[in-house]
Amino acid sequence: MKIILFRLTKYLLIFLVVCLVFVLNYIFFAWFLSRLTTTPKDYKCDKPYTVYATSNGVHMDLIFHKSLLDEAFLVQLQPIEGDYIAIGWGDKGFYLHTPSWAELKISTAIAAGFLPSKTLMHLTHYKYLNSKWKSIELCDEQLAAMKKFVYESFKYDKKGTIQILEGTGYRDNDFFYEAKGNYTCLYTCNIWVNQALKKAAVKTAIWSPFDRGILRHLSK
Template sequence: MKRVLKVIGYIFLGLLSFCVLYIVAEYCLSRIPAAQKEVVGERTIQVFVQSNGVHTDLVLPVMNEDMDWAQLFPYKNTVGKGEGYQYIGIGWGDKGFYLDTPEWKDLKVSTAFVAAFGLGESAIHVTYYKAIREDELCFAYQISRSQYRDLVQYIEESLDRNQNEAILVKTDAQYGDADAFYEAKGAYSMFYSCNTWTNSALKKAGMPAGIWATLDKGILSHYKK
């Protein structure tokens, strides 16, 4: 019995040590600025980094001279099927989390396990907005056309496609009347979360970002004045 208790104690201590190391590493690395490449061209495009308190999205103009997101993510795929939107929020994450966990109270152990260990599929979530307002969880940032094209390329490369078209996830789990889900590449895990995806996009575009981030707070710390 003593041997069993000893083994259980070692396992518990190992898990506790891992959790502490993970939290410390994430906190430190997410707040250390990643190297930023030199910006080419004038910063004429305003984008936003937005969080809902847990998950981050990139919020971009629906249409400019470099990209028309409504062509890639048609309005008809949203519940409202409306128009007149000025911005689109784009995020990546575990499909199970997106579709089965609209609120934290709905989280199942099986969903969390699959997501934590990279066993599930991923999805891109898009939300159309008629206006965006800055607050403590949403920050504007000016970028150049070159940086914007880097963001576009990063998002497009994250999508699964069928004959060059984004694949709509058919579901009734939309969060509102102006959003939709699309099949994506990659797998969510405790080391590569929805926020890691956002952080990697920011790094690719030469925007403020941390070395590595899995939580939203480290990303937002680079934008708070």
């Protein structure tokens, strides 16, 4: 019995050490790579379009004026009452079961961070421009590349239509749609935003799972 307990204790300690090393390395690389800036193609053109990025303190969204989005995409959305649409990508379980941080469960956090879980697109409609949003100036090619990335993140049915989750949403102005891809700690909601910025040739972090690592570059 003592031998069994000794082995269990040994394996538990090894497991805890491995977890600690992983967490420390994750934090270090998130800090280090978020400070390194991409070197995107420099478009020699006017940049008449403005999109925005925002964060709730943890999770980032991209925000488009509805005039910048394709009509074929807009007609598939729930009725739009405002002029601005925030679009985010994230873990399905986290989105649906954690409307506030007070309701966060350990099981949800572990599943979101370490298991390749299903994802959703979260769209929120806003009536007015918020002065706290970070503005991003784009030319035609950049805007087209960003929109292509966003559109391709949605999951479509056989008819080529995006799939809404009926009865979901935190308020009357936000909705969830099925998304492509899996969420892990190596590809988070913020990394999705960072990828959209990279596709649009916007200077951003090399890699940042946290919002601050991206916002730092947008502030420059």
